[in-house]
Amino acid sequence: QVQFVQSGAEVKKPGASVKVACQASGYTFTSYPIHWLRQAPGQGFEWVGGIDPGNGKTRYSQKLQGRLTITTDTVARTAYMELRSLRSEDTAVYYCAKDLRTSFVSSFGMDVWGQGTTVTVSS
Amino acid sequence: ETTLTQSPAFMSATPGDTVTISCKASQDIDDDLNWYHQKPGGAPVLLVQDATTLVPGLPPRFSASGYGTDFSLTINNIESEDAAYYFCLQHDYFPLTFGLGTNVEIK
Numbered sequence: 001q002v003q004f005v006q007s008g009a010e011v012k013k014p015g016a017s018v019k020v021a022c023q024a025s026g027y028t029f030t031s032y033p034i035h036w037l038r039q040a041p042g043q044g045f046e047w048v049g050g051i052d053p054g055n056g057k058t059r060y061s062q063k064l065q066g067r068l069t070i071t072t073d074t075v076a077r078t079a080y081m082e083l084r085s086l087r088s089e090d091t092a093v094y095y096c097a098k099d100l101r102t103s104f105v106s107s108f109g110m111d112v113w114g115q116g117t118t119v120t121v122s123s
Numbered sequence: 124e125t126t127l128t129q130s131p132a133f134m135s136a137t138p139g140d141t142v143t144i145s146c147k148a149s150q151d152i153d154d155d156l157n158w159y160h161q162k163p164g165g166a167p168v169l170l171v172q173d174a175t176t177l178v179p180g181l182p183p184r185f186s187a188s189g190y191g192t193d194f195s196l197t198i199n200n201i202e203s204e205d206a207a208y209y210f211c212l213q214h215d216y217f218p219l220t221f222g223l224g225t226n227v228e229i230k
Contacts, residue, residue: 035219045167045210047219061218100172108173109157109214113166 002026004096004114011120012086019082020117022096029077030054033099035110036070036081038092048094051079052104059104086121093118125149125213129222136201137230144225146194146211155215158187158196160207167210171196203229 007021022034035050049060053072060068069082079096094117097110126149136142146156154174159167169178171187174194184199198205210224 044223045212045221047221059217095166097167107214107217107219109155109169109212109219110167111169111172113168115166 002098002112004098004112006094006096006114006117009118009120011122014086014088014121014123016086016121017082017084018086018119019080020094020096020119022079022081022114024077024079024098027098029072030074031102033101033104033107034072034079035097035099035107036079037095037097037110037113039095039116040089040092046092048081050099050104050107053079055104057104083119086119088121091119091121124218125152125216125220127211127213127220127222129211129225131225132223133226133228135228135230138200138202140201141197141199142201142227143198144196144209144211144227146189146196146222148192148194148213151191152213152215154190155213156189156194157212157214158209159212160209162207170209198227201227201229205229 003025005023010018030053033050033052036048039045049070051058051070067084072079095113097113100108100111128147130145156174158171161167174189186197206229208224211222
């Protein structure tokens with residue numbers, strides 16, 4: 001079955017960078033876009049960005065553009081989210097999730113999500 | 124950016140009750156709305172896609188409706204296992220946006 005395994009929790013100081021990994025299994029990795037979402041403590045979900053592993057096309061949240069890079073390694077079937085110049089407000093659980101649609105022209109929303117990676121930004 | 128206003132934020136129900144969660148979009152999003160739930164410590168789980176299509180295996184006590192700007196998720200004869208955080212997602216426009224969620228407690 002479709003499954004994502006994310007890398008472990010991270011604690012970073014303000015100004016540092018973090019790179020979270022998401023390894024996929026159970027489907028053709030290059031056929032579906034992968035999104036990154038986050039949920040800050042006590043808050044709702046926020047879309048961070050996404051990537052089409054088939055062609056490398058990315059879409060980023062305007063709020064995070066400039067600090068965010070999403071990439072994939074198709075051989076390793078792994079997506080990565082790197083966030084730089086971390087601030088306390090970046091403290092959140094970060095999730096990867098697969099789109100229901102095979103194209104990144106638009107989205108059908110996400111079906112399967114990873115287990116989440118807690119990123120804590122604190123001095 | 125499309126804002127989703129979800130209500131109520133919290134709901135306490137007794138087994139057997141019928142509960143309805145609302146999600147209102149700030150602009151027309153056709154039927155491009157999904158519903159999810161998340162149990163403590165777990166990953167979100169897709170319940171409904173495209174406003175009304177229940178995922179295979181979802182109990183028939185769940186139903187969903189809506190189009191355009193007004194959407195709802197209804198749970199009939201709610202059971203203790205339905206206790207969770209429920210939220211809506213619109214996928215009509217990028218950026219994808221979410222409702223703030225509803226915590227459903229079962230007494």
